[in-house]
Amino acid sequence: MSSKVQKRAASESLLFLSLVGGILVLLNVLIAYFPSPRVDLTQNGLFSLAEGSERLAASLDDRLAVTAYFTENLPPPFNATERHVRDLLSEYSAASNGQIIVKSIPTTRRSSRRRAPMACNRSRIRRSRKTRSRSSKATVAWSCTT
Amino acid sequence: MNHILTIGGRQFRSYFNGPVAYIVICIVMLTLGFFFWNTFFLYGRASSREMFRWLGLILVFALPALTMGLLAEEKRTGTIDLLITMPVTEAQVILGKFLGVLGLYAVLLVLTVAYPISVSTLGHLDWGPVWSGYLGLFLQGSAVLAIGLMASSWTDNQLIALFVALTLSVFFWVLDKFLALLPTNAASVLEWLSFDYHFQSMARGVVDLRDVLFFFSVTVFALALAFRALESRRWS
Incomplete structure (x- = not known):
């Protein structure tokens, strides 16, 4: 593999990683500040707020x-x-x-x-x-x- | 998909051909049994909450032992080059290895069901929190295993992989234990990054999409890092 192709492959891989990381962080930040589905599985709904x-x-x-x-x-x-x-x-x-x-x-x-x-x-x-x-x-x- | 299942199946079987799986399973079951039953009759409650508390902690220490050799050993013996030259991609290797170790982890979790069953014979056990606790353990374990696989992809030395995985896993587990010492803003961020904070919510019987997404994100990102480490062999 030539060095130019190697550099391109490395930068593409880094871009892919940054993209995956960015999307995951964005999803977590968004869901932290909005109500999300929450299921209380306890028998009497012990942890369900009024x-x-x-x-x-x-x-x-x-x-x-x-x-x-x-x-x-x-x-x-x-x-x-x-x-x-x-x-x-x-x-x-x-x-x-x-x-x-x-x-x-x-x-x-x-x-x-x-x-x-x-x-x-x-x-x-x-x-x-x-x-x-x-x-x-x-x-x-x-x-x-x- | 076939390649992933083949690699995963081989990895899963290889655990039971060697001593590692048996040693880890025995240590986890014995340690859990000691800590759980030690105080169970003092509390006098038919609850599996304490079991999840101890199991969550024990697994953070035990699981890196399962992942330390996944790629490090293949690198040391040179079989990783043989594997890569076969018609499989790096992503398939990573996912196959991950599925293999996840299968072993699932076996380990199934074995621990003996504890809630024992508790249910002693009193009325609410099974809702038990199932959500197992979901939490599975998700937290997946994240720890993915971190272990990532550490194993960085080195050809199993011990280094073990220590890196152990350090990272314990770090993420212990993060929410020092929040009282921190300013409010920093505390909320660190709490969010803590494994135990998200797991404890499920251990008490509450399943929140936020907790599921957190563990899923850590798992996916660690696997992506492992993929990059394996892929980097092409240009390094």
């Missing part, structure tokens, strides 16, 4: 950052609640087409009682729940800022 919630999340015109503080290694049944809250936040994030950004911050049981109130002082929306069990103390605090 129509109003979906409409509200989809109509946000600015970014909403949600910082959620979760105590690590919670014992059952509190860990199921923690997982459910995480999942629901993810569903809101998906329904908002990228406008709701969820950040989860793990806290140890010892530090959670100290750190969570600090986060709440900075937030506009405050919600905290303390759950006491015989063997452990658990705190879940949400801090939401726009």
Whole structure:
């Protein structure tokens, strides 16, 4: 193969690769900002948001950052609640087409009682729940800022 | 299409003629069994969610071992030149090899169905999230296998292919674990690039076209890169 033909083959191959990459990135960017088909296969529709919630999340015109503080290694049944809250936040994030950004911050049981109130002082929306069990103390605090 | 199936079938059979498939399958099943059952009775819930959490992580580490020799070994022994001189295109070689390893991966996934079946005998199991979890695992696994094939096409050393594939796969898996430390805009981009972020959505029973498209895109792009690496032998 002559060097001219080789160069042409190399540039054609590079062009093909850039084209494939460009199309894929474009498709992903487009679908990220528009509602896409979403099927909830759970028996009771556990992760299906109410129509109003979906409409509200989809109509946000600015970014909403949600910082959620979760105590690590919670014992059952509190860990199921923690997982459910995480999942629901993810569903809101998906329904908002990228406008709701969820950040989860793990806290140890010892530090959670100290750190969570600090986060709440900075937030506009405050919600905290303390759950006491015989063997452990658990705190879940949400801090939401726009 | 016939050439692709022939190459894929040969690759699939070759896995079971050697020890690699058996070793990987045994390691995955044993590791999964240990981590899944270790905490299963503590949680006291008939759910396969934890299984998918562990399996998603274990496979990110295990699958590069299946792909490391796909093209690197053929290059080292020189059989890749023989393969290319046959009436097959580079794209057919890549797709055939990919189908072969994907077949083995499908066998591995079918074997793990024993775990949800066991769980269903202990309590009421919701099978919807199980099927969507398997779809997620299949898509995530396809992406990891395509990355492994791409790494294998870059070198003739299996170990280098293994480390490159492992590094890339773990990097894409771990991306959404440090989002709290990043500014919001960067966090949303990195979250989108994370394998685990897209997989966890399916593991809980929700199938979103965005997640499917993401894994499909990574798979196609990695295969296109592997194709280019193989094609570049013509002019290098």
